[in-house]
Amino acid sequence: MTAPGAVTARDADRTGGRRWVVSLLLIAALALSIRLVYLAELRTTTMWWVLVGDGEQYDAWARRIAAGDWWGSEVFYQTPLYPYFLAVVFKIAGYSLGAVRVIQAMFGAASCVLLATSGRQLFSARVGVIAGVLLAIYPEAIFFDGLIQKSSVDLLLMNAGPVTSR
Numbered sequence: 001m002t003a004p005g006a007v008t009a010r011d012a013d014r015t016g017g018r019r020w021v022v023s024l025l026l027i028a029a030l031a032l033s034i035r036l037v038y039l040a041e042l043r044t045t046t047m048w049w050v051l052v053g054d055g056e057q058y059d060a061w062a063r064r065i066a067a068g069d070w071w072g073s074e075v076f077y078q079t080p081l082y083p084y085f086l087a088v089v090f091k092i093a094g095y096s097l098g099a100v101r102v103i104q105a106m107f108g109a110a111s112c113v114l115l116a117t118s119g120r121q122l123f124s125a126r127v128g129v130i131a132g133v134l135l136a137i138y139p140e141a142i143f144f145d146g147l148i149q150k151s152s153v154d155l156l157l158m159n160a161g162p163v164t165s166r
Contacts, residue, residue: 020120023129024113031112031136035105038142039098048097054078055148062086063095082150097148104152108145111152112136114159121162 065087093099116132144151
């Protein structure tokens with residue numbers, strides 16, 4: 001029997017679990033809000049419409065896939081996952097680079113949560129929260145989530161690996 005007002009191990013686990021979920025929600029909200037503000041600012045510039053680096057090739061490839069050319073006629077010279085992702089977005093939302101960027105912002109926020117979860121599993125909840133927050137405010141991650149490039153999907157998949165492998 002426990003003393004009145006005493007905290008049991010079960011209560012501590014429940015409180016810690018709630019605190020962890022709230023931490024993850026705050027990390028996701030921080031990351032997504034920063035990325036959406038960035039996209040709102042980016043929309044007023046010419047960078048919104050300019051496809052840099054491989055973005056132009058990914059866009060053209062995705063348009064062909066969305067038009068029905070799922071197999072292509074040549075050997076892949078780049079990794080094919082990103083063009084297929086773009087093609088699916090284009091089929092669902094129409095040709096919209098804005099929709100792609102918003103989805104990538106959500107991927108970025110999810111990456112922050114997944115990194116926090118990995119940090120907690122490998123080290124501690126404090127390490128996980130710090131890692132998640134740092135990725136949420138990391139300028140390069142925010143910048144790349146706004147580009148039509150595979151880096152956003154890569155980061156999501158890299159962070160999902162450690163979480164799913166445990």
